[in-house]
Amino acid sequence: MTRSIEPLAGARIAITGGTSGLGLALMDELLARGATVAFIARHADRVATVAASRPNAVGLVGDIANKDDIYPLALQIGGVLGGLDVLVNNASSLGSVPLVPLADTDCEDLEAALAANLLGPFRLTKALLGSLTAAARERGGAVVLNVSSDAAIEPYPLWGAYGASKAALRHLTRIWNAELTGERVRLLSLDPGDMDTPLHALAVPDSDPAGLKAPAIAAREMADAIAAALRELRELSSPHVAAHARSGA
Numbered sequence: 001m002t003r004s005i006e007p008l009a010g011a012r013i014a015i016t017g018g019t020s021g022l023g024l025a026l027m028d029e030l031l032a033r034g035a036t037v038a039f040i041a042r043h044a045d046r047v048a049t050v051a052a053s054r055p056n057a058v059g060l061v062g063d064i065a066n067k068d069d070i071y072p073l074a075l076q077i078g079g080v081l082g083g084l085d086v087l088v089n090n091a092s093s094l095g096s097v098p099l100v101p102l103a104d105t106d107c108e109d110l111e112a113a114l115a116a117n118l119l120g121p122f123r124l125t126k127a128l129l130g131s132l133t134a135a136a137r138e139r140g141g142a143v144v145l146n147v148s149s150d151a152a153i154e155p156y157p158l159w160g161a162y163g164a165s166k167a168a169l170r171h172l173t174r175i176w177n178a179e180l181t182g183e184r185v186r187l188l189s190l191d192p193g194d195m196d197t198p199l200h201a202l203a204v205p206d207s208d209p210a211g212l213k214a215p216a217i218a219a220r221e222m223a224d225a226i227a228a229a230l231r232e233l234r235e236l237s238s239p240h241v242a243a244h245a246r247s248g249a
């Protein structure tokens with residue numbers, strides 16, 4: 001059976017952590033659907049390599065866990081994309097590696113996980129909210145996807161710093177989504193499942209990659225969810241705006 005792929009033609013999308021794992025696979029899926037993408041990661045050499053072979057992607061160097069990087073990144077995103085329809089908060093930190101029980105977790109490792117997984121997405125979303133609400137007014141909808149984990153729900157031993165930060169991000173997403181319903185900005189929290197990525201290998205070094213999901217599969221699911229949310233929001237707004245957005249503007 002042929003699977004229909006919902007396009008994202010003309011969508012302006014920013015994604016954190018676009019140089020590896022899910023972020024890289026999701027960027028390629030979004031580009032293939034017609035989006036223009038700005039992606040962020042810390043290592044400049046890798047950002048340059050990834051950007052070099054993707055004409056519709058612009059790489060930005062920054063650390064979302066660093067408060068001082070957020071406004072410069074938000075300004076650059078606005079500058080290179082000329083507006084923003086979708087923000088994907090994907091970059092993440094495990095906290096301490098190897099994973100240890102909470103009693104052995106340094107406060108600094110908990111802080112690092114919260115900085116990357118909760119405060120970073122919060123600050124970046126807040127800094128870009130004006131662009132997202134403007135896109136929602138002009139095009140009928142905007143979406144923020146916060147990448148979650150089953151560790152946000154299940155109390156897995158050893159996953160304390162990461163799990164607590166992802167649980168907080170998940171709840172923050174739900175509250176913010178409720179607050180922004182009237183603005184036609186939808187916030188999604190999605191768990192990609194256990195994937196064969198460097199982050200997973202770092203957390204569970206002895207896992208068998210054959211039993212893990214390919215990032216490209218999770219990327220398709222996430223792109224489908226983004227496209228469906230944008231479509232629903234636009235259909236709820238005026239038919240005129242929906243038609244305008246479908247035409248690729």
Ligand SMILES: NC(=O)c1ccc[n+]([C@@H]2O[C@H](COP(=O)([O-])OP(=O)(O)OC[C@H]3O[C@@H](n4cnc5c(N)ncnc54)[C@H](OP(=O)(O)O)[C@@H]3O)[C@@H](O)[C@H]2O)c1
Nearest residue numbers: 017019020021022041042043063064091092194195197199
């Ligand atoms: N892999 C899994 O099994 C799994 C399961 C459930 C949920 N998830 C979630 O899926 C998302 C992607 O994970 P992944 O496995 O694809 O990770 P990954 O392969 O380790 O990739 C992480 C990406 O984020 C960037 N990054 C990391 N910290 C950053 C920071 N502070 N600022 C900016 N960029 C940063 C990395 O580049 P630099 O190092 O250059 O910054 C890289 O591009 C995460 O939110 C993770 O929690 C993963």
